[in-house]
Amino acid sequence: MARWPVYNRCSAVPCRTSGPASNCPSDGNRVKDSSDVFLGRQPILDLRQRLFAYELLFRSGHVGFAEAGDNVRMTATVIVNTFNELGVETALGDRRGFINVDEGFLFSDTLELLPPHAVVLEILETVPATEEVVARCRELRAAGYTLALDDVTQIRPSYGPLVDLADIVKVDIAPLSDAEVARIADELRPLGKQLLAEKVESRERMQMCRELGFTLFQGYYFARPSVIAGRRVDYGKLSLVRLLSLAIGDADTPELENELKREPGLVLKMLRMINSASTGVAVKITSLRHAITMLGRRQLMRWLQLLIFASSGEEGGGNPLLATAAARGRLLELLATELAPQNAALADQGFMCGVMSMMPVAFGIPMDEIIVPLNLPDAVGDALCLRVGPLGVMLDLAEAAEADDLAGVTSRLAALGLDLDTFNRAQTEALAWSNRLEDEAA
Missing domain, CATH: 1.10.3210.10 (Hypothetical protein af1432)
Structure with missing residues (x-):
């Protein structure tokens, strides 16, 4: 049976009473109304270049936030309500939705209202690998959730416990050279993790990642026209x-x-x-x-x-x-x-x-x-x-x-x-x- 959230003194964020006090963001930088949320999506393709999943992107629709780069975090309640009210699980069909999880969301009971079979929880790179965080991730895995690490650009020793618990590691290849991507892939392959290349902007980089052992690829690179002069329609x-x-x-x-x-x-x-x-x-x-x-x-x-x-x-x-x-x-x-x-x-x-x-x-x-x-x-x-x-x-x-x-x-x-x-x-x-x-x- 799903547990309803217990609200802490911030009132905007439903928190686990056992979570660390630092996970209590202020009301001022949280979006509370699901009608003001933009739900975006990014396709994730498999080795055969078939649709595997979508990353679901929850953004504040407030103009000021958009102009500021939209770094405002959603409350756990808004994300879950948006997911459920829009019927996202049904819309995804057999495909899963990857959802970003910051430290506050991680310790929210509301997170557990998301169906484990329909989502992959992306632990953001800003989440520290504290004992409490590692214990919470272990608890979520035991509850049937699939975990992914987001925006990895280097493997820090302190991140080891979270790497061990993750099923999928997402490598942000945009800021990395081909040699740097290869080095990270060499470090991760022996750990038996599924490697996902994100921010893939071209078929050439997708192919490079594929040869390095990546099995999942995120981005609209497949939808970019490849116009060749003189090409004839079949x-x-x-x-x-x-x-x-x-x-x-x-x-x-x-x-x-x-x-x-x-x-x-x-x-x-x-x-x-x-x-x-x-x-x-x-x-x-x-x-x-x-x-x-x-x-x-x-x-x-x-x-x-x-x-x-x-x-x-x-x-x-x-x-x-x-x-x-x-x-x-x-x-x-x-x-x-x-x-x-x-x-x-x-x-x-x-x-x-x-x-x-x-x-x-x-x-x-x-x-x-x-x-x-x-x-x-x-x-x-x-x-x-x-x-x-x-x-x-x-x-x-x-x-x-x-x-x-x-x-x-x-x-x-x-x-x-x-x-x-x-x-x-x-x-x-x-x-x-x-x-x-x-x-x-x-």
């Missing part, structure tokens, strides 16, 4: 672009069907995606004509867009490009619905804009070359190429959230007239939808 994806153009142009059903039949492998993937539970289709779709008839052109265009990403990479679940594209599309659709509840066309354009914003990554060619044959609505084309209009602002908002750019998030939300709570709920729903779609389609 035939399968080119076929999908033609199909998308036909659907946007309201072509006849036989014309669409004939174009689809040229790529039987992609047709099979599309039928799997359409029949996944995330679509809400009550009748199993068994053929192309059936799909076109049952779904209508509006839905068909969505699946054609997502199919471009489903055709990228290996078979099986965890395709990060598909998950990111689907989440962006769904997020922009939900935000457009908040802005204009009666405007279905804007919601459709939001979905299209979000998904298509990832196409330079899938194709390896610039956006303006991709959209030329598609005859897109002006609002979508302008948002994708010029970042103007409400859709352009929404797209900037989605990218700012992915980059954990709180100042960018707050300024775009203000421009749209939306609040953080609305955005968090839309983002969580988008994450849940994309995870269901990607996993079930596999």
Whole structure:
């Protein structure tokens, strides 16, 4: 049975009565209201470059805090309430959420309201390896929690007891040279810990870490376009672009069907995606004509867009490009619905804009070359190429959230007239939808 927190004299922070007195931060630097919290996320990929987990980032949405670098700590209550109120556990599906834990949060009973199977507790580098801290970490491990050490850039002898208790060690590779990363990996490998490289900004550094024995990689490096002059789109994806153009142009059903039949492998993937539970289709779709008839052109265009990403990479679940594209599309659709509840066309354009914003990554060619044959609505084309209009602002908002750019998030939300709570709920729903779609389609 979960224990409710006992509040100490600070009143803002629920603390374990047995914890050290120094774990009592003042009210002035703690965020207490979950409606003022931005919930960000960073993908964590495994050796096969499949989605493994997300780091969940809780940030104060107060403008002053954002401008100051957002070093304000959340109360344990706010983090747990945000996690539970938004249904984050459900949104994560089979993937875990990594959550930062400072010393005050570590000694809070409220922490134990987080489900052990759904989270990984990241012990921040600022937490000292005192006897009390080591004992608390040992207690949490016994309760079923997985522990990770965060932002490791060197192995201090005094940190040994915490290293022993950690299941995962996160190495911040951003400030380190390749030689320094190699030295830390050499020190940690004999200890049998799972090594996670964080702040990975390029595929080259990911590959370097992989060769050093790292098995987990955090960052959006997989979503950075690698544009090569003269690169040609492969035939399968080119076929999908033609199909998308036909659907946007309201072509006849036989014309669409004939174009689809040229790529039987992609047709099979599309039928799997359409029949996944995330679509809400009550009748199993068994053929192309059936799909076109049952779904209508509006839905068909969505699946054609997502199919471009489903055709990228290996078979099986965890395709990060598909998950990111689907989440962006769904997020922009939900935000457009908040802005204009009666405007279905804007919601459709939001979905299209979000998904298509990832196409330079899938194709390896610039956006303006991709959209030329598609005859897109002006609002979508302008948002994708010029970042103007409400859709352009929404797209900037989605990218700012992915980059954990709180100042960018707050300024775009203000421009749209939306609040953080609305955005968090839309983002969580988008994450849940994309995870269901990607996993079930596999």
